Amino acid sequence: MTTATLPNRTRVLILLVAVVLLGAVGTGAVLWASDRSAERDRTQVGGPVVTRGEVTLKDPAARQLVFRNMAWGPHRDEVVTVPAGHPDGPRTSSGVQCLRFYAAAGTGICLRADRGALQDTYRAVVLDDHLRELRSFPAAGIPTRSRVSPSGHLAAWTVFVSGDSYAGTDFSTRTSIVDVRDWNLRENLEEFDVIKDGKPYRAPDVNVWGVTFADDNTFYATVATGGQTYLVRGDLAARTLTTLHQNVECPSLSPDGTRIAYKKRVPGASEDAPWRLYVLDLATMTETATAEQRSIDDQAVWSDDRTLLYAMPGDFGADLWTVPADGGGAAGRLLEAAVAPAYLG
Structure with a gap:
């Protein structure tokens, strides 16, 4: 049937x-x-364990390390935290994606890509202590550097307007600073007055990048002009950039405010990898080479007054390494699949 x-x-x-x-x-x-x-x-296949959870930027119960997670999986490119004392432990993911990130005193700056059918666009997004968006600013190019002042009142970012590497000379950057208290935006630090060797200086090729803050008015950065790079001290109120030392890129001020970690171009190095990591004493202008012998293309972070943290290429894109700031010791990998770190607490 x-x-x-x-x-x-x-x-x-x-x-x-x-x-x-x-x-x-x-x-x-x-x-x-x-x-x-x-x-x-x-979990991440072949990488660190990552779980979704609550991430805050202010007053953690214990010191935290926050960074962009690079491990493959559902949380790649998200801002994550680990206990600073156990950096190789499980990561807590915020769900917030950033290409570049930094945070201090409850303020975060997230440089973000908005993927388009024909072209990507970029934004600098200021976040509160729960990583909620407070204000967004269009970014003119590919994100590369970001910093927040120790008070959390100022945020800075640098993007490539043309070119995509600091190694050569055919690139241009745009660096901006915003005051998150009143949203006063200094959109382009190239508009500040440059004082070089004690005299006013003007040139069409002035380029500025890599801000690091001392306080809510004073900062340091790199100025390039005439084929040379200089460490400059910036004054927001006076709108000036004063040269201090030559051959300094991507400066990072120590917590005690006495030294600058930076990339220095060294003779005989490859044109594609020309830098070594140095520390400059601001009182004496004495340079100290660190024990890191490889070329570093990053803006280092001070984990304390004695140790530097920075990114190097790794299996997942980037790993974080440490080295003593006094020139002794040896470089060592702190954790894999991570970039753009900041310490909280």
Whole structure:
């Protein structure tokens, strides 16, 4: 007997059973996929464990290291935290994606890409202590550097307007500073007056990048002009950039305000990898080479007054390494699959 010759009531019953079975199979598949998704949410294949949780930028119970997670998986490019004392432990992900990130005193600056069908655009997003967006500013190019003042009142960022590497000379940057208290934006630090060797200086090729803050008025940065780079001290109120030392790129001020860590171009190095990591004493202008012998293309972070933290290429894109600031010791990898770090607490 075929299905067509069965009584109507029997055919309806068969249809109902089939629907129930299909529904059970579908529900099982969804639950299985959900379990697999949850498992992927907890782990990264071949990398560190990452789980979604609450990330805050202010007054953590214990000192935290916050950074952009580079491990493959659902949390790649998200801002994550780990205990500073256990950097290789499980990572807590905020769900907030940034290409470059920094934070201090409850303020975060996130340089973000908005992916378009024909062209990507970029924004500098100021975040509160729960990583909620406070204000967003269009960025003129590819994000590369970001910093927040120790008070959390000022945020700075640098983007490539043309070119995509500091190694050569064919690039241009745009560096901005915003006061998060009143949203006063200094959109382009190239508009500040340059004082070089004690005299006013003007040139069409002035380029500024890599801000590091001393306080809510004084900062340091790199100025390039005439084929040379200089460490400058910036004054927001006076709108001036005063040269202090030559051959300094991507400066980072120590917590005690006495030294600058920076990239220095060294003779004989490759044109594609020309830098070594140095520390400059601001009182004596004495330079000290660190034990890191590889070329570093990053703006280092001081984990304390004695140790530098910086990114180097790694299996997932970048790893974080440390080295003593006094020239002794040796470089060592702190954790893998990470970039753009900041310490909280």
